[in-house]
Amino acid sequence: MSRVDDLIREFCPSGVESKPMGEIGELVRGNGLPKSDFRESGVGAIHYGQIYTYYGTWTTNTISFVAPETAAKLAKVDPSDIIITNTSENLADVGKAVAWLGENQIVTGGHATVLKHDQDPKYIAYWLQSPGFQIQKKKHATGTKVIDVSAKSLAKIKIPVPHIEVQREIVRVLDSFSALEAELGATLEAELEARRVQHSYYWNALLTPGTSWRRTTLGQIAEVFDGPHATPRKTATGPWYLSISSLENGRFNLASSAHIGEDQYETWVRRVAPRPGDTMFSYETRLGQAAYWDRDEPAALGRRMGLLRPNESEVDPRFLTLVYLGPEFQSLIRTKTVSGATVDRIPIANMASWPISIPSIPEQRRIVSALNNFDAVVNDLSSGLPAELNARRTQYEYYRDKLLTFEEAAV
Template identity: 75%
Template sequence: MSRIDDLIQELSPGGVEFKALGDLGTFIRGNGLQKSDLTDEGFPAIHYGQVHTHYGTWATETISFTSPDFAAKLRKAEPGDLVIATTSEDDQAVGKAVAWLGEAATAVSGDAFIYHHSLDPKYVSYFFQSQQFQGQKMRSITGAKVRRISGDSLAKIRIPVPPVEVQREIARVLDSFSALEMELETALKTELEARRIQRSHYWNALLTPSTSWRRTTLGQIAEVFDGPHATPRKTATGPWYLSISSLENGRFNLASSAHIGEDQYDTWVRRIAPRLGDTMFSYETRLGQAAYWDRDEPAALGRRMGLLRPNKSEVDPRFLTLVYLGPEFQSLIRSKTVSGATVDRIPIANMASWPISIPSIPEQRRIVSVLDNFDALVNDLSSSLPAELTARRIQYEYYRDKLLTFEEAEV
């Protein structure tokens, strides 16, 4: 930043002039280009929705095109112009801009303005991300569900106009910040994927039976229960209602679970009431999914859900869930699947006789510990990744706004 300070001191010692965007350029509305007009080749084209979903601060290539004949009828952004999305359901996204830095013109859709101006393209595009711009813009947004801003309103927004050398240096610094942020995101995602691959490798290796494992049947190590064949009236509170949509990677995702009323509970658990240490699984649709119930709380099985109650002298409760999800038993499930007219299912009445292989209980507990450690590592990375990226983004936004803040020159 000392380089920028030096340039300002040298080129603009009395402060920086602020001007309205309309005094520095013109806003031209795009026209006619719909999503259905976009193609994979032809004349470069930018649809306003892509400004929200794909483009960053600047772009040298488009992701879409349109036919040259159709493009001849459309308004176009020239290299150096901004393409500005003028509508959104989110106030923050109204006025999102991308500087077009391609070698030739690009067609632009309606609900977007082309800003043809005399500023450094990257500098003005970064300004459109700043709190200075957002604060001025918010006063001019109109509309109910779909929020929009007019060209006249955009033209009135004031922007600091330092010498072009300063504009370019600010853009260079902010480009470097953006690149560092992207490098961090890539590195963190690469690390997370590496840990997931490592976990998958150990999962398959540890749950593939060896010659020391004992061959038995599912009924020898657990009781098999069928759940209710109907759907209850769901409530906002009360005992948990555990449906097949709750099963997620060997655990229950209770954000996808509902409740049933206390008045229904006794009826709904007449066959079986889940308890701490049980494994529940889907026997129709989502075949192969299972989860360990780790709560000592009232719960009821949903439709198409079965339950395994472990014989603790034979199998560690957590290991029962893991071996159910392991490669050998999953292969058995696929071989036993019955294709029905509406849904596929497994014959739960015969499951007790299905063969299954298990190691000694100490080895079961060791496997559970190793895989739990991998799960914890992956989950920690999954939760820390967005937190780290958010922290860096806040840091980046702070420096961006600081770089775009100037002492205004007296006129």
Template identity: 40%
Template sequence: MSRIDELIAEHCPGGVEHQPLGAVGEFIRGNGLQKKDLFDEGFPAVHYGQIHTKYGVWTEETFSFTLPTIAAKLRHASYGDLLIATTSEDDEAVAKATAWLGNTDVVLSGDAYIYRHSLDPRYVAYFFQSEPFQEQKKRYISGTKVRRISGSSLAKILIPVPPLEVQREIVRILDTFSKMEAELEAELEARKQQYEFYADQLLTVERDIQRVKFGDVATIVRGASPRPIQAFLTNQADGVPWIKIGDVPAGGKYITTTAQCVTPAGAAKSRRVKPGDFVLSNSMSFGRPYVSKIDGYIHDGWLAISNFEQYYVRDYLYYLLRSKAIQEDFARKAGAGTVKNLNADIVRSVVIPLPPKEDQERVVDLLDRFDALVNDISTGLPAELAARRQQYEYYRDKLLTFKPLETAS
């Protein structure tokens, strides 16, 4: 029997009482603090947006501060209070919370609540992450583009309230999982930095290596868009793949499928790419190369790169185009404005190294190993991290699900 089972058998064999959050605490709305009021020193302060991006289950210090004169006018959270962001553009992030464990008070912005309660603070914060909480909150979220939940609605959500000793044991176990996950995240980040360093080293060639204009060793052309595109989209069997940015997985290398197809007439007005050709974005993921594994067609937000095989090993060219030096050259030539335009002439003009193919293959072999370690979701560190997260989520939800206390009728 596990320690949790022992504690439950000892303290609550008949089940655990479930109470509304409002019955074991109170929700206090944050007020007044704006982004312009945040500084690098002063009185500890948290803006609701930072809860989404910077804080985990609990924290002992803030990333931002405000002036004491401003803090004096705001509502304060104390040790053990929960800081809750109550608005977001996606439902899952609504009511993201972090427990404040600092040794001073902290002030909180609007669009957020302070939850002052009588439970273990980290236990409550873990509960706010759990599936039981997420399922209950769905019925209370409102709004269209900006989704939100009120303090009065949060107060209605039921939380299991086991004895404090059980709460603390649950926190101990989940903290252990969180620590392992954090260690893996740190290792993955360190490996990514190491990968980028060695990639730059391996792709920086000797001065006596031949250099060529990219356009002299490859065919580089802009995509084309049949217009209006809606008139050419089709679900018919004779449709051909229509490649868009959204068809490429985040951080992915290959284009393997598309969400939409165009008619043969639309294809005739577009630009064809064959398996093995590169497509290069000149818009959203600026300058990012991808390798097509399908026969498809691209719009004018892409460039197509082909007929390079005489000079380059495909994977070497992929790594070369992703390298810091080439990406910086793309950006510099595309201009300094907010909207950069990476057109075909610019890409053709970029001067790139052309080492012997045996050297290219050696570099590919080394970088493939690093790449698998830091990016492969099936074998590398990302796979291990994903497995840890899945394990953590399973045990978190299991540990925070209790048999309700049976009451006499």
């Protein structure tokens, strides 16, 4: 960044002037371009929705094309122009931009504005990712379900315009950061995927019954409880209401869980009150889902939910959840499933007699420890590879934003 600082001192000794976007170029609003107009070949076209989902900061190729007669009616995008989205269902996506760096003229359609300018196109596109733009964009955004920042509003947003040599050096640095971030991101993503495959392999290997495992029944190692067959009045606070929507990939997602009132609680836990160490599962719809309850908080079972309370002399509580989710028991669930007119279900009244295989308690605890370690590496966003990937992206964004923040020129 010292090179950037040197250039700023040389070319912008009194600071960097900010100019309204409408003064640094011409803003041309797009029109038309439904996806039904796309063809296999023809004139390159960028649809506003693709800027959210496909394109990065800049591109030299389009993934879509339109017929020449269709292109004649659409907004033209020349090399170095910037295409900016005007509309989105959320504030984060509105105002996203891509610089067109291809050799030929292309087109864009409605919900997009083309900025024609004489600045460095990558500099403009990078700046449109910065906090300076996000803050101004928010002030001009209108709508609730659909957010809009019009071309007229974009024209009022001020962009710092340093000397072109400063812009080019900033672009060179950010291109380098972007390439490194993308390379590292790809490496970490590949490593993360390898760990997921490894986790899946060991999950199946460790939970597939071995020759030393003994055959018993579910009722011998746990009590089986059925939840209420009704739906309570839900509240914003109070004891947790654990329904089938609370179960997500072997965990409780409390963000998807509701509450019940204190006045309903005693009635709702008349059959059973969840306590730490229990395994809860769905016996209608979303069959095979289960999760371990480790909270010492009041909670109640929802409709279509069952509960396993482990006999700890026979089974480690966490292992009970794992063996329920393991390949043998999941296969058994599929064979026991009863297909109904509206939903599939498993006959919870008969579950105590279902066969199940378990190893010794020490072996159970070894398996729990091994799978917990794998799970932490793959899934825990506060540690392991996902955190490393997020840290690198945060680092890139920090340096990008610092490079795009200037001392304002005195007026």
